[in-house]
Amino acid sequence: MGIYEQFGVTPIINASGAVTRLGGAPMPDAVLNAFNEAARASVPLEQLQAAASKVISEATGTEAGLVSAGAASALTLGTAAILTGYDLGRMERLPHCDGFPNEFVVAREQRSGYDHAVRAAGARLVEVGFNEIVANAGVRRTEAWEYKAAFGPNTAGVLYVYSPTSRPPLEELVDVAHRHQLPVLVDAAGELPPRSNLKSIAATGADLVAFSGGKSIRGPQSTGILCGRRDLIGAAVAQLLDMDDHLELWNPPASLIDKTTLCGIPRHGIGRGFKVSKEEIIALLVALQLFTSGAYDEEVSKAHARLDRIVDTLKNSPVTCSMRDKGDGESLPLLEIAINEAAVGRGAMEICQSLRNGVPPIYVSHGGLREGKLLINPLHLTDGNTETLAERIRQELNP
Numbered sequence: 001m002g003i004y005e006q007f008g009v010t011p012i013i014n015a016s017g018a019v020t021r022l023g024g025a026p027m028p029d030a031v032l033n034a035f036n037e038a039a040r041a042s043v044p045l046e047q048l049q050a051a052a053s054k055v056i057s058e059a060t061g062t063e064a065g066l067v068s069a070g071a072a073s074a075l076t077l078g079t080a081a082i083l084t085g086y087d088l089g090r091m092e093r094l095p096h097c098d099g100f101p102n103e104f105v106v107a108r109e110q111r112s113g114y115d116h117a118v119r120a121a122g123a124r125l126v127e128v129g130f131n132e133i134v135a136n137a138g139v140r141r142t143e144a145w146e147y148k149a150a151f152g153p154n155t156a157g158v159l160y161v162y163s164p165t166s167r168p169p170l171e172e173l174v175d176v177a178h179r180h181q182l183p184v185l186v187d188a189a190g191e192l193p194p195r196s197n198l199k200s201i202a203a204t205g206a207d208l209v210a211f212s213g214g215k216s217i218r219g220p221q222s223t224g225i226l227c228g229r230r231d232l233i234g235a236a237v238a239q240l241l242d243m244d245d246h247l248e249l250w251n252p253p254a255s256l257i258d259k260t261t262l263c264g265i266p267r268h269g270i271g272r273g274f275k276v277s278k279e280e281i282i283a284l285l286v287a288l289q290l291f292t293s294g295a296y297d298e299e300v301s302k303a304h305a306r307l308d309r310i311v312d313t314l315k316n317s318p319v320t321c322s323m324r325d326k327g328d329g330e331s332l333p334l335l336e337i338a339i340n341e342a343a344v345g346r347g348a349m350e351i352c353q354s355l356r357n358g359v360p361p362i363y364v365s366h367g368g369l370r371e372g373k374l375l376i377n378p379l380h381l382t383d384g385n386t387e388t389l390a391e392r393i394r395q396e397l398n399p
């Protein structure tokens with residue numbers, strides 16, 4: 001009996017990829033072994049985060065970095081750092097920001113449930129731009145001048161959600177923000193691969209960038225990366241680490257926290273509830289090394305072969321299969337199965353539900369259901385479970 005069965009939980013076939021609600025990405029053996037080994041000794045966490053900072057700064061081309069409890073946590077920590085700097089009084093008061101600037105300007109079209117993480121630190125979001133294209137009421141996206149027009153005495157920073165199609169371009173926004181001495185915090189949680197994004201997003205001059213550690217990097221699901229300006233990373237880590245020490249004894253590595261700029265030791269900060277374990281930090285660093293070395297690229301062709309087998313199994317079913325492939329040699333392909341709902345007599349939503357209800361439960365990616373499409377993300381597929389997955393889908397389509 002497997003470990004999940006021992007606790008009465010049935011493992012599923014995950015065809016949805018690194019989604020959080022299904023437990024994230026599969027961790028490579030090297031990452032799991034590192035986790036295990038790290039668990040066997042104790043280390044001071046500020047020294048470990050300083051070592052992490054070195055690895056992350058090399059991987060991202062930034063001054064410094066830290067391992068957070070996910071990208072959302074990195075956004076809360078980054079926001080907190082921008083709100084407080086090294087001001088211990090402000091650190092103590094978060095998430096209440098009475099008496100100091102706490103507005104973050106953000107494009108209305110970049111709002112999402114994830115910005116709760118920014119608001120959680122105490123920031124108030126000020127929206128600019130419109131969703132005119134989605135509303136079918138115009139042709140323009142958010143423009144840089146709109147941010148500038150929103151800046152005022154209460155502005156603390158800018159939040160930007162990165163994607164290759166985000167507008168205005170990040171460089172342009174960084175330029176406008178920096179002209180007003182305002183820092184830019186970037187949510188790039190899911191923007192890997194390509195691994196060039198590790199460096200190119202920060203190279204725009206963005207002050208802080210957040211990545212997920214548990215998506216394509218394949219570290220522990222509960223890890224993330226915050227990287228950027230050394231002073232801001234210092235302020236963030238001071239609000240993350242356990243701070244119960246004597247000032248005379250407290251000796252954080254200067255590369256991480258500049259103790260000379262502090263008038264004392266902060267109390268436990270707003271990030272204390274987002275603590276990251278030594279094992280998670282080490283595992284994330286090993287995963288990051290694998291990711292940056294291109295070790296995952298060899299899985300792209302294997303994923304293609306597995307998806308081709310599914311297409312082959314469905315060749316006589318009332319579906320149209322097509323492969324979505326960025327073709328960058330790093331990103332996994334995605335199989336799109338468009339269902340002829342009239343011929344099958346059931347909709348994609350219903351089929352998705354019966355796949356989940358079957359044995360073993362199968363969770364396909366649900367992003368295309370309203371368009372009558374099942375999406376298959378091959379991240380968790382093996383030669384073994386691909387056969388089962390393909391056969392189960394075939395049965396659902398030919399009842």
Ligand SMILES: *Cc1c(COP(=O)(O)O)cnc(C)c1O
Binds near residue numbers: 071223
């Ligand atoms: C996944 C994601 C997050 C959250 O990342 P976690 O590492 O799960 O905390 C935040 N923002 C965006 C845009 C994401 O896609």
